[in-house]
Every structure is written in structure tokens, then in C-alpha cells.
Amino acid sequence: MRHVLTIAWKDLRSELRTKESINAAAAFSMVILVLFSFVLDISGDAREFGGGLLWLVFAFAGALVLNRSFAREQSNDCLDALVASPLPGWALFLGKALANFALLAVVELIALPVFGILFNADWLRFPGWIALTCALATWGMTVIGTMFSALTVNLRLRELMLPVLVYPMLIPVLMAAMQLTSALLSGTGITGDDWVWVKLLIGFDIIFTSLSLALIDVILVN
């Protein structure tokens, strides 16, 4: 566990010093929000499409953070050094995932109020549920994103392959998060039909976290 925190803290510190991906992701999420406001007719409120819109923004902005996760270790062969260090592979993965989760959470905390103002959405009706949905879905995104960032880090066509692979894998999480957020925004809360999405999110997180932890060594070590 100590190793995990070391890696997470290392990633967060290097991000805090440069603020490269977080600035880019926050700015990019604003750009998408504004673009969407032109596409959609937002005369009333965000009840119908709010959830979908929000998670598309997070998915696109989040990809900026996640893609960099392993790619940033390429300069000066840092990745080789990390793999050669006494850290177990799963600790490296979990540390990176935790750091990414924190970064995505920051981006979401910036985007949520802005979204609320621009699209007239009330986030505070079910604060607990919103927080839970965000946490579960963000962790799912983080795990897939970090894993595929590791998978593609040495590929020739990394920038091309990453979105082609990551977005289809993310559809389940995004779909569930969109449905739940829309239900919460519309004021009905989580009713009988929505539970399947909560279960899907939990199942997705458990399955892919364990798969990633089991397989990360195969990816990193030749």
C-alpha cells in the first residue's frame, strides 16, 4: 500500500508542478460545454439531455488526462526505471490510477458548477447520489483509461489506437452514468428501473479493476 501511495503522490506532484493535463482538460471541457450549447436548444432546463452531455464532456476531457498517464514516463526512459524498481506492477498501476482519479475528480468539480450555471441544472437535489455516481463512473473510466494507456504506451500509432480502443470499452460506464445522472437531474431520484445501472457500474468497476490488476504485469514486463 505504501508503494501505491508513493506512485500516486509522485504523479500528483509532477502534475501540480506543471499543471499540464489538468489545465488542458479543464479548458477543453469548457470548450465542449460551450460547443454543445450551440448544438442543442437549451431553452428550458437540462433535464432531458443533461446527463448525457455531462458525461460526454467528462469522457473527452478525461481522455486527455488518462492518455498522458503512462506516456509521460517515456521521456528519459522513466517507465523502464519504474518497471525495474522493486515496486510490484499492481502497485504501479493502482498508484497511477489513484492519481488519475484525483485529477479527474478535480476536473469534474470545476465542470459541474459551470455546467449547472450554463445549463440550468440543479446538482444539489440528491448530492449523495450524484457524488456516488460520479465516484463509481470516474473510477471505471480511470481503470480502463490507465490500463489502455499502459497497453498502448509503446505503440507506433498510440494516438490513433487509444481512442479506438478506449471509447467502446467505456460505453457501459458512460451509459450507466448518463442514465443515472439524467434520472437524478429530472428529480425522480433512483427508482426501481435505475438500480440495474447502479449494479452495472459496481460490477464494471470490480471486474475491470481485478482484470487490470491481474494483467498489468503481462503488459509492463516483457
Add this chain to the structure above:
Amino acid sequence: MKTKILMAMALFSGLYLVRNLYVILLQLPDEAAQGAIYRIMYFHVPGWITSFSAYFLAAVASIYYLVKRDSRADEFAVALTEVGTIFTMLGLGTGMVWARIIWGVWWVWDPRLTWAFICFLIYAGYLLLRKTIDEPGQRARIAAVVSLFAFVSVVITYKSIDWWRTQHPGAVLSFRTGGEQRMDPAMEHMLFQNWFALTAFAGVIMMLRLGQERMQRELDALRRYTHNL
């Protein structure tokens, strides 16, 4: 010898499919509610089962590769996944034709259909990914991991008619309804026969693809060898 067995299998599955077509088109009656178009089910359902079986075997081959590092397992995985993807396309295509007649639209964003489409996208991504990696060992490793991730989508697609309320017809085959007969025994029997024929056909094209893959690897190895001279 091997080619002869393959030829025999190809001939058998081809003749069997023709015979099935004859029964399906000319002997079995129209279905009471849907009319003639229901016959597409004899290809739609077995097509999907074949496709998912291929993905399942590809996942097994991938696990085997990761454990034993045997490149033959990787050859199987790629051949099986390609055949599976072809049958996924067959399943999506036949489903769309059926939907156009029965529902009046080619496509609806219903859970089962959406998951099936996601499945297709993920496996298409897998095949694309294989093309972008040149080093065989690295390609096999990364592809095996992606194959395991992708298989989760197959499980969800298979179970989606139970988990969500969907427009797609629910389970009708007796092994999924717990023995309850929801369809005429003669029709179900025919469906199983066509499943067998399609699986035999899938086996034949899988073996052909496997042969190509082996040839390709040999060529790549020779090319590397001459390059190093």
C-alpha cells in the same frame, strides 16, 4: 491429409446448409404472427451463438497464451476473433433486415442491439490494434489482454435480454428458458441443425484463416532473417 479433412468438412457443411435451406424455405410453414420473415431467425440466432462461441474460444486461447507464451495460441486467437467478427456482422445484418420488416425500422437503440454493436466495435478495435504492432511477441501479449477485456462485453450482450427491458425478443430456446417450450419443437429442432451446420462452416473458415496466419508468420520470419543477413 489435413487439407483433405478440411475439404471434406467444407463439403459437408456446404451440403448441410443447402439441405437446411431447402427445409427452412420449402418444408417448414410460416410462423403464425410474423409470416415468412421469421425464417431469418434460423441464421440470426445460430450466427450469434457461433460468433460468441468463437469469441469465447479466443478468450480461452488468449489466457493460454498468457500462461504458456505459446505463439500457436495467439494464431488461434486471431483466427477465431476474425471469424467471430464476420458472424457478428452476419448477426447484425440479419437482425436489421428482420427489424425493418417487423418493427418498421432498421435499427433501434435498444439495450440488446446497442450492446451487440458495442461488441462489434470492441472486436473491430482488437483487429485494428493487431495491425498496428509489428513485433510478434508484443502483439500477442497486448492482443491477449485486450481480448480478455473485450470478452466482458460479450457476456453483457448475452445477458442483456435478462437484465434490461428490451424490444428484442426474449429467450426462446429451451436451454435458456429452463426447459419450457416457447417455440414449436420442429422449428427449434431445425434451428439446432442449422446451428450445427453454421458452426461446422465457421470451423472450416477458421482453419483456413489459421493456415494463412501461419504462412504469414513464416513469411515475416523469413523477411526478418533476410533483412539481418
